Amino acid sequence: MRACMVSYSFYESDNRVRRYAETLVKQGYRVDAVALRREGQPGGEVMIDGVRVFRVQRRVKNEKSKFVYLCKLLFFFLRSMFILTRQQIKQRYDLIHVHSVPDFEVFAALYPKLTGSKVILDIHDIVPEFYVSKFNISPNSLTFKLLVAVERMSTAFSDHVIVANHIWQKRLQERSVKQSKLTTILNFPDTRMFTRRGRNRSDSKFIILYPGSLNYHQGLDLAIRAFAIIKDEVPDAEFHIYGSGEQRDFIKSLIASLRLQNSVFLKGSLPLDQIPLVIENADLGVVPKRKDSFGNEAFSTKILEFMSMGVPVIVPDTAIDRHYFNDSVVKFFRAGDEKSLADTMALLIRRPDLREGLARNAAEFVKRYVWDENQAIYVAVVESLLHSGSNQRGILQSTGN
DSSP: OEEEEEEEEEGGGOHHHHHHHHHHHHTTOEEEEEEEEOTTOOOEEEEETTEEEEEEEEOOSOOOSHHHHHHHHHHHHHHHHHHHHHHHHHSOOSEEEEEESSGGGGGGGHHHHHTTOEEEEEESSOHHHHHHHHHTOOTTSHHHHHHHHHHHHHHHHSSEEEESSHHHHHHHHHHTOOGGGEEEOOOOOOTTTSOOOOOOOOSOOEEEEEESOOOGGGTHHHHHHHHHHHTTTOTTEEEEEEOOOTTHHHHHHHHHHTTOTTTEEEEOOOOGGGHHHHHHTOSEEEOOOOOSTTTTTOOOHHHHHHHHTTOOEEEEOOHHHHHHOOTTTSEEEOTTOHHHHHHHHHHHHHOHHHHHHHHHHHHHHGGGSSHHHHHHHHHHHHHIIIIIOSOOOOOOOSTTO
16 A cells, blocks of 8 residues: 655654655555755655655745745646656555645546545645734635635545544534544654653753744744743743744844843754653753744644653643643633733742642653554544445544543
């Protein structure tokens, strides 16, 4: 059996795409992936843990205009369509698993679908709301309505749709996808990677950590301003930020303007296998997401990763985070309120007993939310598509509902 993952992302650091691909490898599939390449990486083919990866387009995450962003998506669409068509002619794929953003990328699998391949569309981020957040457009605009229309066409073209959380599952059922072809699979941590191995720090610093993309909806500016409020109270505290994104230059200038260069450190992106150790060596995690139309409903896997590595975490009181978590496993702050975030940081820095209680409860909670416990959901979807030929719904996990 042959399968191909298609994702407008860097395969090496996209934990969700890699988990699916490597799970299929374990099931005996020959798996390809079509993805982006970072600056300095060679193009062409490379083998990564049993998956043949085609790096078809270089990307620097610096899109500041809608036109540039769309052009990059369209170039990737054309290149990935060419690769899929060429490989399909050589030897047919049984399954094409396309990861959105964008939704229309699924049409790159047109020739494989016409020649018998099954197609899954995996909606990591729900596109109309994502676009509203990224480019500050109105949800009543023509652009938003066009994106919803593209969503409907893309999901109709697909044989099955996977969505990244239960709130978005309900949204898609209401406007785009019938329930029988829709399955919810959260972005679960992989325990092969996110397993505690022991801290290797011996200093007296208190490290607050954010690892992830540097986009507006992630709210890093709020976290930096919150840290600035408390930094004089906690001189041994440092805020470490790992990641890349369109707001990197803005974040760097904000750190300088607040004179935080000696306590807030903006580091680059890390290879996926280095992230668990960085998390384990932190004292406190922070997810400062905004409560906009996208951030309010976007599930952050960073929270589960902090939990897996025994690190207490501060999260906003968004709809999605209130849906999955409670006060016994995370510490909430008022989303968008830097003073509330500063007070919450200060409280947890002063209260090691509170940090230990959150980490202990979260360690038990997260046992149900790891890939080992939930990969059967994905395997069931694939087996149903390929062996029964039906669009039967995959088994939904019971947790979180």
